[in-house]
Amino acid sequence: MYLSRFLSLHALWVTVSSVMQHYPSVWGHYDVCKTQIYTEEGKIWDYMACQPEARDMIKYVKVTLDPPDITCGDPPETFCAMGNPYMCNNECDATTNELAHPPELMFDLEGRHPSTFWQSTTWKDYPKPLQVNITLSWNKTIELTDNIVITFESGRPDQMILEKSLDYGRTWQPYQYYATDCLDAFHMDPKSVKDLSQHTVLEIICTEEYSTGYMTNSKIIHFEIKDRFAFFAGPRLHNMASLYGQLDTTKKLRDFFTITDLRIRLLRPATGEIYVDEQHLARYFYAISDIRVYGRCKCNLHATGCKEENKKLFCECEHNTTGPDCGKCKKNYQGRPWSPGSYLPIPKGTANICIPSISSIGNCNCNPFGSVHDRCNDTGFCECKEGTSGTKCDKCLLGYIWHSLGCQPNVCDKELLQCQNGGTCLKNMRCQCPPAYTGILCEKLKCERDPGGCSQNSGNMAVSHGPLLPLTALLGVTGLFIF
Known part of the structure; x- marks a missing residue:
């Protein structure tokens, strides 16, 4: 009896272990494009939807500033310590490494140390607005997978807009507005992401949550990607299959998390008060010590790899596709219109591989003795006779031998x-x-x-x-x- 009970518990443990090992696949990680399976006809490729792993996309970003001379240090100038108008002995000098604050320090790889940061000129031309456009470009379509996080070394700005582009900066649309007073700054009622729902997740909001001036822990601004995911995947993102299903069936939702460029529009620096202190304008400026953007190369579910060549990102395309985003079929594989892969059905999805064109079918060279036909079928593969295998049907399975007329037992x-x-x-x-x-x-x-x-x-x-x-x-x- 004890042995029987032990064996039953062992079988249960094995079952649970097996389920736990395969549970992530239920989420739909899509980390394999194809696998070989065995059938009565021999080994064949089983194709699946696939996508690259998420990564820190800041490693591949190009940054530009408008106006281009907005960075402090040329000529050198002094500025006040954050929140203290009476300590104005800090210096910014572009000609001295220790005192320079160039744009690349917004996301330097020096352990992301807060002592290294980009800084603008001070608001010495007040009341003329102190405004800066910071554009982050990838020259590649990116799918966001985590919150965008901006860490200010100065106080967070009183007014700011985060914008996105889907066409490499030709057109822009707002992602989110930030202000100490949304109604006054943008004529919008203040909201937070928590006020949204599945039906309003694409709404562009203005939030006052991140725009306090010099208060404690007031350096970080978020654009909440995960909170929006949670409307579909649950508060702990435990049901990613549901999210992937929504992304697959709702194009506007998928496009919402897709970018080629981001633009941070700094419209008014942190003042910490209603009125600007015109006697101490050196206390007003922008300074950013860190920007984090996590995402993956968009490859239309046709690749698991994304490589960098000549400072540009390219998908390592599968499924007979090609292009920076695997957005078209290879030459001679336009047998049907190109289509992106599908997340559905969970967990493998559908590859929607490109198939050979009719004009090229007589070419992929099926062995006339080993294949049913001397040309590929409508899926782009040779159809092998019994006992025959190989991409060209020119090899024999175990138990068969190649005779002059093909594989025989x-x-x-x-x-x-x-x-x-x-x-x-x-x-x-x-x-x-x-x-x-x-x-x-x-x-x-x-x-x-x-x-x-x-x-x-x-x-x-x-x-x-x-x-x-x-x-x-x-x-x-x-x-x-x-x-």
Whole structure:
């Protein structure tokens, strides 16, 4: 009884372990484009939807500023410590490394240390607005997978807009507005992401949550990607399959999280008060120590890899697709209109591979003896005859051998179908029998076919090498030939 219970518990543990090992696939990670499976026809490719792994996209970004001379230090100038108008002995000097604050320090790889940051000129031209456009470009379509996080070394701006582009900066649309007073700055009622729902997740809002001036922990601004995911995947993102299903069926939702460029529009620096202190304008400026953008190369579910060449990102396309985003079929593979892969059905999705064009079908070179047809079928593959495998149907499966007319079952071999009674297997095609024996495997005495019968010594010239097989068993071997 105890053994039975132990075995039952062990079986349950194995089952649970197996489920847990495969549970992430239920989420739909889509980290494999194809796999080989075994069928009656041999090994074939099973294609699946696939996408690259999410990564820190700041490593590949190009940054531009408008106006281009907005960075402090040329000429050198002094500025006040954050929140203290009476400590104005800090210096910005572009000619000295220790005192320079160039744009690349917004996302330098120095451990993202807060002492390194980009800084603008001070608001010395007040009341003229101090405004800056910071454009982040990838020259590649990106799918966001985590919150956009901007860390200010100065106070967070009183007014700011985060914008996105889907056409490499030709047109822009707002992602989110930030202000200390949304109604005054943008004529919008303040909202937070928590006020949204599945039906309003694409609404562009103005938030006052991140725009306080010099308060404690007031350096970070978020654009909440994960909070929007949570409307579909649950608060802990435990149901990613539901999110992927929504992304697959709702194009506007998918496009919402897709960008080629981001633009941070800084419209008014942090003042910490209603009025600007015109006696201490050196206290007003912008400074950013870190920007984080996590996402993946958009490859239309046709690639798991994305590589950088000449400072540009390219998808490593599968499924007979090509282009920076795997956005078109390869030459000679336009047998049907290109289509992106599909997240559905979960967890493998649908690859929607490109298939050969009709004009090129007579070319992918199917072996005329090993394939049913001398050209590919409508999926772009050779259709192999029984016992044949390989992309061109030019190889034989185990138990078959290539004859002049293709793969035929082995008549004999050194393991299963051995020639008997001293017979020798010739090229797997036939048994060369001793004079007294005949049959496919030399299993019969010749005299059995003689009306006079067999003499007592008629088989002495040969030695038996194994038990005789019934004739019905021998004839059950598909396609055997009698020589």
